[in-house]
Amino acid sequence: MSGPSTYEPKTGFTRWLDQRLPIVRLGYDSFVDFPTPKNLNYWWTFGGILMVCLVTQIVTGVVLAMHYVPHVDYAFASVQRIERDVPFGWLVQNIHSNGASMFFLAVYIHMFRGLYYGSYKPPREVLWILGCVILILMMATAFLGYVLPWGQMSFWGATVITNLFAAFDGGTGIITNWLWGGFSVGNATLNRFYSLHYLLPFILAGVIILHVWALHVVGNNNPTGVSVKSRADTVPFHPYYTVKDSFAIVLFFILFAIFVFFMPNALGHADNFIPANPLSTPAEIVPEWYLLPFYAILRAIPNKLLGVIAMFGSLLILFILPWLDTSRVRSMRYRPIARWFFVFFVICCLLLGWCGARNPDHLVFQTGVDAEGHATGFTFLMLARINTAYYFGYFLIILPLLGLIETPKARPASIDASVLGGRKVSSSGAAVQPAE
Amino acid sequence: MKVWGRMMSKAFSRRGRIAALAATLITATAGVMGLAAAQAAGDARTPEHHHWHFAGPFGTFDRAALQRGYQIYREVCSSCHGMQYLHFRNLGEPGGPYYDEEHPNANDNPVVRAIAADTTVAGEPDDFGDPTTRPATPADAFPNPFATEGMARLANGGALPPDLSVIVSARHHGADYIRSLLIGYEEPPEDVTIRPGLYYNPYFPGGAIAMAPPLPEERVTYADDTEATTEQMANDVVEFLVWAADPHQEARKRMGFMVLIYLTLLALLFWISYKVVWRNVAH
Structure with a gap:
């Protein structure tokens, strides 16, 4: 989609079709010839993995819908x-x-x-925003x-989630x-x-198509954050990334299969095997693990x-992250201070998840005993509040300020140069600087 | 800090990428599992860990234990607890306690037919509209001991005996919890008062349970002459309940192994293809 199409129909039928509906051209330009930076690492395989996840959910979901009964007495x-x-x-069902x-x-x-790699920065703001829409839809x-x-x-x-809107x-x-x-529910x-x-x-699938479209207009970011400058920086998507993504997808399937076949209920909650009873509130109401950090933020206030x-x-x-981060350097490889705040941000999100799973009044660690003999100390509520503050502080204070005061490290002249930089190839030019 | 910094820069380097990715997946998985375990914390005593025949990726059910367990359910538990999602045919289906290769269709299995016929269930109303009863067939569900929740509560001092179809999945610590509960009755500590009709069990949340100790020694006489100790009976009935909650467990694990072998070989092929395709590209 970016740049002129190199597709050439080879048969009479594809030539005929190409003049009426250039769908083969679309597929060829998007997934075969699409120029992709040659230095993408395994973190970039998760886009393909997510595509497979969506298809898996839709296919299994359609089959489940054939057998499921949406009625309180029969569900x-x-x-x-x-x-x-x-x-x-x-x-x-387990899948x-x-x-x-x-x-x-x-x-x-x-x-x-x-x-980490600044994939939300210009020109990828719309791509990033579409991704955020996808997250919320998910x-x-x-x-x-x-x-x-x-x-x-x-x-x-x-009951809990719908009552949030009562606020x-x-x-x-x-x-x-x-x-x-x-x-009532x-x-x-x-x-x-x-x-x-x-x-x-299906709305999600539609937004994902927009997300991929936006990706194919601006092209992939890459671990150096340096924009693609020439054909030497890229390889065609197929076969280079189809084979690499396939490898990663199969590894991901292995993890997936371990859960499906050997511990299918490990991520669920035992109480969901008790039929719904509006007259009996469970001792603890917790969302699924992937919503816990947000649940912790809710309870922290x-x-x-x-x-x-x-x-x-x-x-x-x-x-609004693309406009909060003031640094012009995309990849945190070249941002020695921001990289550390990012590591803390990941830890902060994991800690928020931990807080979301625990009773806010329980202790993370004990520091003493009060007059009545009850243990006192650092509660999960306090931990959740500190991490909520860091979560917002990361976006509202750290990233805006850091871009102004941080001195980034030298970046490679091009993707090609960064790839060859560590290998001392003399022919690649004098301007090469090591990636790290 | 300096050492960690070196570790981090290694993790960020090209060479450390795969290791970092694997570490992330493992940490995230372990973290999630930890969260699930953390949710299980309560005020009751933590159940004793028992080594089960069916535990682990290679675990299978002990057929004799399943049959003894069904005997316990039928002779003891079923007087108060229903298992509404089980049918008699399930007992003779692949993986079930009475599965017989000669009768792949459980409806033909003579043991299952006899077990079903020994139970009386409600039939169609007769020509005058009066209720009737008939012997059960393998297609029938296990009957509920009480017609309504009110009758169940009336007969049990106000408590409602839960349905046991998925009881193992519906409790934290699953099989270990049920086993500990069944054998864990004790005299209450001095500062705990248990009102009449309730019993002290430290594994039960709150400590006071309406179920009388259900498995005194020699409560049943086993068909296979196994000695019916309290622990033996608890182990057997829990094994049966684990099967009942997840009757395809053995088939699931078997398929899981084939799937993992297949995926491992496929991953190897893709990795070799990846190396071949990228051999002339510096990246």
Whole structure:
């Protein structure tokens, strides 16, 4: 898509088709001849992995929908029927439920890669923003899907999340009643969640097409962050990256298979095997692991409305990141200080996830005992607050300021030069500087 | 800090990339598993870890234990606990306690047919609309001991005996928890008062459980002459409940091995292809 097309139809039919619907040309230019930087590392394989995740979820989801019954009295039983009686239903169901976790694992790695190598910086702002839209759609889809088995965690998760929106209606219940289709989470809620859970993945697929389109207009970023300057910097996507991505996808499938076949329930919550009961609140209501950091941010703020705003804000802030980071250097390879703040940011996100899984009043570590003999110390609430502050501070203070005060390291003249730099090839020019 | 800095720069270097990627995947996975384990923390005593026959990637069910376990369920548990998602035919399906290669269709399995026929279930109303009963067939679900939740509570001092179809999946520590609960009844500590009709069990959240100790020594007489100690009976019935919650477990693990072997070979082929395709490109 970027640059002139080099596709030449070889047969009469493809010549005829090319003048009417150049779809073969589109595929050729996008996935065969597409010039791709030759120094992409394995962190770049997660785009392809995510494509496979989406297809896996849609295919298994369509099959599950053939057997699932979206009714409060039958939903739990129909999932049991899928697991027990539908031929290979256990396999399809395990792939779909664990596939959601794999999808998020891959998308988070994909995003951290973008954060580290500055893939959100000009000219890739729209590409990045489309990615943020994809993340939010994924979260919505995953939440809706988690409600469908209609276990205790499904029901109470739906209750907690939909009640978040009550923060915006001043206690009138207008928003929640509209979301629920009634006066509590019930059959109408389950039906609409099922409908939307089937709809959103196709919207997601549409946004992903835009994401790939935007990628193919501006081209891949690369580990040096230095723009592609000549044909020597790139290789055709096929066969170079089709084979490398395939290798990575198979490795990812191995991890996926270990979960599906040997610990299919390890990432789930035991309470979701108890049928939903509106009269019995579980001892703890926790979302799936991939939403825990945001849950921790929500609970870190004592005021409900502000907590909800902070939680949504933690996602929305990603949209303006291209304009928050003032550094002109893309890759943090050449940003000696920013690199460390990035490492702390990753740790911060993991710690937030830990906080989201734990009771906020429990202790991370004990420092003493109060007058009544209860242990006192550093609670998960405190840890969550510190990390929430760092999460927002990273985007609102560190990245804007660092771009102004940090002295970046010397960058290679080109991708080709950076690749050859470590190998002392004299013919590649005098301007070469080592990558590190 | 300096050492770590060196480690980090190694992780950021080209050579360390694959190692870093693998480490990330493993750390993320371990972290997630840790979170799942952390969620399990509660006020009850942590269940004792037992080495199960079915545990681990190579574990399979002990057929005799499954049969003894079903006997316990039928003779002891089923008087209060239903298993609504199980059908008699499941007992004779591949992986089930009474699977017989001569009768791949469980509906033909004479043992299963006899077990089913020994149970009376509600039939169609007769010509006058009056309720009838009939012997169960392999196609019938395990009957519920109580017609309504109210009757179940009435018979159990207000407590509702949970359905056991997926009880192992529905509790933290699964099989270990159920086993510890069944054999873990004790005299209450001096500062704990248990009201009449309840029993002290430190593995149960809150400590007071409405179920009387269900498996006193020699509670059943095993068909295969195994000595019916409390622990033996608990082990057997838990093995049965694990099978019941996840009846395709053995098939799942078997397929998993084939899939992993296939994916490993495929990964090797792609890696070789990758090396060949990229051999003349510095990258």
